Amino acid sequence: SQELEQSPQSLIVQEGKNLTINCTSSKTLYGLYWYKQKYGEGLIFLMMLQKGGEEKSHEKITAKLDEKKQQSSLHITASQPSHAGIYLCGAGRIQGAQKLVFGQGTRLTINP
Amino acid sequence: NAGVTQTPKFQVLKTGQSMTLQCAQDMNHEYMSWYRQDPGMGLRLIHYSVGAGITDQGEVPNGYNVSRSTTEDFPLRLLSAAPSQTSVYFCASSYSIASGSKWDTQYFGPGTRLTVL
Numbered sequence: 172s173q174e175l176e177q178s179p180q181s182l183i184v185q186e187g188k189n190l191t192i193n194c195t196s197s198k199t200l201y202g203l204y205w206y207k208q209k210y211g212e213g214l215i216f217l218m219m220l221q222k223g224g225e226e227k228s229h230e231k232i233t234a235k236l237d238e239k240k241q242q243s244s245l246h247i248t249a250s251q252p253s254h255a256g257i258y259l260c261g262a263g264r265i266q267g268a269q270k271l272v273f274g275q276g277t278r279l280t281i282n283p
Numbered sequence: 284n285a286g287v288t289q290t291p292k293f294q295v296l297k298t299g300q301s302m303t304l305q306c307a308q309d310m311n312h313e314y315m316s317w318y319r320q321d322p323g324m325g326l327r328l329i330h331y332s333v334g335a336g337i338t339d340q341g342e343v344p345n346g347y348n349v350s351r352s353t354t355e356d357f358p359l360r361l362l363s364a365a366p367s368q369t370s371v372y373f374c375a376s377s378y379s380i381a382s383g384s385k386w387d388t389q390y391f392g393p394g395t396r397l398t399v400l
Contacts, residue, residue, distance in 0.1 A: 173325075175325075201386075202386045204389060206391070212393065212394070213391050213393040213394050214373065216389065216390065216391075219386060221386055259325060259326070261326070261389075263386065269315075269332070269333055269377065269378070270328060270331055271326075271328065271389065272328070272342075273318075273325035273326040273327070275323055275324060275325040
């Protein structure tokens with residue numbers, strides 16, 4: 172099984188709806204990165220969470236870190252077509268950001 | 284700043300050929316890493332470096348070599364290409380000493396799409 176599991180693997184939502192993507196680690200989390208990737212393109216950094224209970228927001232995207240559950244969630248409010256893409260979580264271990272382990276990604280489709 | 288640049292964008296190789304994927308960053312970052320992305324498997328770490336002259340293996344290092352002679356450059360060499368190395372390769376960099384945090388934002392390059400026939 173994967174060290175970092177993302178759920179769901181794919182998600183189709185109606186424009187304007189809210190959605191949540193989860194990222195669960197089988198090991199202790201020291202830093203958790205969220206990225207967005209458009210098909211065939213590079214990764215765009217969204218947010219990084221480091222402390223348990225930490226919550227960050229950027230425009231309509233909010234990410235939280237639950238240290239006890241070794242889990243992070245990414246929540247999108249009032250989804251728009253521009254939110255469509257693949258969302259990836261990457262976890263750092265104690266050494267730092269040079270060795271990230273990634274989840275398999277969540278493919279998000281927004282229907283108009 | 285150009286950020287993280289990678290060349291080439293696309294490459295087709297025949298089995299057994301060798302080549303070097305180039306990666307450069309202009310942010311004075313200490314950490315640089317190479318990942319490969321395959322369908323349904325997310326990104327997997329190939330090799331990484333924590334500074335010039337220092338490299339180490341990641342999760343899937345076999346068939347690849349790296350070196351880091353300067354802070355800016357981190358080339359990835361395929362010694363004898365195999366069809367299993369068909370993938371999209373991403374270079375990433377993070378952490379400048381001036382920032383003071385090893386959990387700095389990690390920036391990714393645009394990727395190199397490699398096909399091995």
